[in-house]
Amino acid sequence: MSSSSAAADGPFGSLHLEHTSTVERTAEELRRAIFEGDIESGTALREVALAESLGVSRPTVREALGILVAEGLATREPHRGVHVSTPEADSVRDVCRARWVLEGAGVRRWREADPDLRNAVHEALRAYTDAVAAEDTYQALNSLHLAFHVSLVGLTGSPRLVAMAENLVLELKLALAQVERIARNAHDQADTHIALVRLLDADDVDAALSFLQTHLEDAERSIIRALGH
Amino acid sequence: MSSSSAAADGPFGSLHLEHTSTVERTAEELRRAIFEGDIESGTALREVALAESLGVSRPTVREALGILVAEGLATREPHRGVHVSTPEADSVRDVCRARWVLEGAGVRRWREADPDLRNAVHEALRAYTDAVAAEDTYQALNSLHLAFHVSLVGLTGSPRLVAMAENLVLELKLALAQVERIARNAHDQADTHIALVRLLDADDVDAALSFLQTHLEDAERSIIRALGH
DNA sequence: GTCTCAGAATTGTCAGACAACCTGACAAGG
DNA sequence: CCTTGTCAGGTTGTCTGACAATTCTGAGAC
Numbered sequence: 001m002s003s004s005s006a007a008a009d010g011p012f013g014s015l016h017l018e019h020t021s022t023v024e025r026t027a028e029e030l031r032r033a034i035f036e037g038d039i040e041s042g043t044a045l046r047e048v049a050l051a052e053s054l055g056v057s058r059p060t061v062r063e064a065l066g067i068l069v070a071e072g073l074a075t076r077e078p079h080r081g082v083h084v085s086t087p088e089a090d091s092v093r094d095v096c097r098a099r100w101v102l103e104g105a106g107v108r109r110w111r112e113a114d115p116d117l118r119n120a121v122h123e124a125l126r127a128y129t130d131a132v133a134a135e136d137t138y139q140a141l142n143s144l145h146l147a148f149h150v151s152l153v154g155l156t157g158s159p160r161l162v163a164m165a166e167n168l169v170l171e172l173k174l175a176l177a178q179v180e181r182i183a184r185n186a187h188d189q190a191d192t193h194i195a196l197v198r199l200l201d202a203d204d205v206d207a208a209l210s211f212l213q214t215h216l217e218d219a220e221r222s223i224i225r226a227l228g229h
Numbered sequence: 230m231s232s233s234s235a236a237a238d239g240p241f242g243s244l245h246l247e248h249t250s251t252v253e254r255t256a257e258e259l260r261r262a263i264f265e266g267d268i269e270s271g272t273a274l275r276e277v278a279l280a281e282s283l284g285v286s287r288p289t290v291r292e293a294l295g296i297l298v299a300e301g302l303a304t305r306e307p308h309r310g311v312h313v314s315t316p317e318a319d320s321v322r323d324v325c326r327a328r329w330v331l332e333g334a335g336v337r338r339w340r341e342a343d344p345d346l347r348n349a350v351h352e353a354l355r356a357y358t359d360a361v362a363a364e365d366t367y368q369a370l371n372s373l374h375l376a377f378h379v380s381l382v383g384l385t386g387s388p389r390l391v392a393m394a395e396n397l398v399l400e401l402k403l404a405l406a407q408v409e410r411i412a413r414n415a416h417d418q419a420d421t422h423i424a425l426v427r428l429l430d431a432d433d434v435d436a437a438l439s440f441l442q443t444h445l446e447d448a449e450r451s452i453i454r455a456l457g458h
Numbered sequence: 459g460t461c462t463c464a465g466a467a468t469t470g471t472c473a474g475a476c477a478a479c480c481t482g483a484c485a486a487g488g
Numbered sequence: 489c490c491t492t493g494t495c496a497g498g499t500t501g502t503c504t505g506a507c508a509a510t511t512c513t514g515a516g517a518c
Contacts, residue, residue: 021307022471047500057472059288062500063295070299078248079479079500098389101334160327164393251502276469286503291469308469308510 022056026064029054031170034073034084035139035177041086045074072171087175089224095168095175096220099149100213102165106155107208110200113155118200124151125197132190142176148193152212172223179226251285255293258283260399263302263313264368264406270315274303301400316404318453324397324404325449328378329442331394335384336437339429342384347429353380354426361419371405377422381441401452408455 030050033039045065051058065082068074076082085091110118128144136144146169153165192215199208259279262268274294280287294311297303305311314320339347357373365373375398382394421444428437 044499046498060471063292066292066295078250080481081499094387094389097385097387098393101330101385101387101390105330105334156326156330158323158326158330160323160397161330164327168389275467289502309512310469 022060023063023067026054026056026060027067030064030068031073035173037177037180039084041084041174041178043084045082045084047081071167073174085171085174087171087178087227089227091171092175092223092227093220095171096216096223099165099168099172100216102156102161102168103149103152103212103216104209105161106152107200107212108205109155109157110205110208111203114157117151117155117157120154121148121151121197121200124148125193128193129190138180142173145189145193146172175223175227179223251289252292252296255283255285255289256296259293259297260302264402266406266409268313270313270403270407272313274311274313276310300396302403314400314403316400316407316456318456320400321404321452321456322449324400325445325452328394328397328401329445331385331390331397332378332381332441332445333438334390335381336429336441337434338384338386339434339437340432343386346384346386349383350377350380350426350429353377354422357422358419367409371402374418374422375401404452404456408452 030039030045034041039045045068047058047061047065050061050065054061065074065076069076069082072085074082074084106113124144124147128141128148131141131144150162150165150169153162156162196208196211196215199211259268259274263270268274274297276287276290276294279294280290283290294303294305298305298311301314303311303313335342353373353376357370357377360370360373379391379394379398382391385391425437425440425444428440
């Protein structure tokens, strides 16, 4: 696996060509529209309408919808089409519980973790706090905040666990897109994360764990409260 | 959510019609062929060949292949087609490490877990040991063995974690299909699992955890050794 | 032996079509 | 009033056929 900061995967390891298929671009555009709030949760994603609206064929749209369904951002019912998922309180609870399992596993391995991975956590935190200081857009802040949490899972060194965490984060972004007004909390959370990393740097894993747990529980509660209203 | 044993979702809650699409049946048939050993790992899954061989159209095959790729059973390279994944030692290690995180999380929650979930573990174990006693087929034994491990993850009560575990198990089945000769170990493992559940019933979670860890590490080693040959 | 290049094979995407199915409404009958 | 039968409209599931882009293959040139 390529580590961060332009590792040398051969002479041209840093090069990367965006080999994006039409299907992938379609899926990405749908994701953006969902997270941006252009498409409300629950709305039907009609194949023909999307096809002519995006200028692609129906099979392409269909395949892209399959991706979204696999990611949990939408649900497909036979002969009834696919609809954007509506985050229920139950699913938010489940996502947060799963998050705690994955991120906790990462934090528990802080000491044994590869220094590169520990560094990745620091970088993710810095990217987030910088964006907060620069008063970046709401979506950018969200992405960086969640990227930090994923970097915690990265401490396990397991690509599959990271992939799972990224999927969970996608669902969380969907839920957050429903409750834009949490944006003002983003700044407060920056301090919380700094404190967490400080505990880790002091090798106080147990304290970091319980700190993380309460942080995740707080997030769960605040999202559910915002949704329930 | 409907609980087990014919819950009353209205007057006809126990009824359930299998709503299987052609795509799903195609994917299932491919999975069967892979796990059964009809298709070796690494072989190319050509769309037209599969289409006329299965009596379905190319788009249908294509969509089914997309499912397999999403499950990790196959890999797709742009313009080069999809091939059955070849389990590397690295990926087996990763799957087992991820398994440890998920199953460990389940075991850790043994005491707080819903009695139904604890019962599900007992039932999964019994189904497995019964099959071992009846000298069932190799694949059936494998499925039941892995189903037991998934039932441990079920202790978390998180559908998403269970889904992740099921995905990992699929990859493991792919690896095991490559090394049929581990079959004779299945009987020995039954005793191991009985011992694990006995520790749980005694509420000795810590002992169960370390027991599980060594069991998973043993499995990892034996699979990798068998693959490496 | 290595390089180059035309042709075959395969995938990615498209257009059009049809059957199966869901939804809603309306009439018929208890 | 409530249930059932029927029909029209729209949507999905699947098929057929096609074409461009890309990759693989093998023969010929140096």
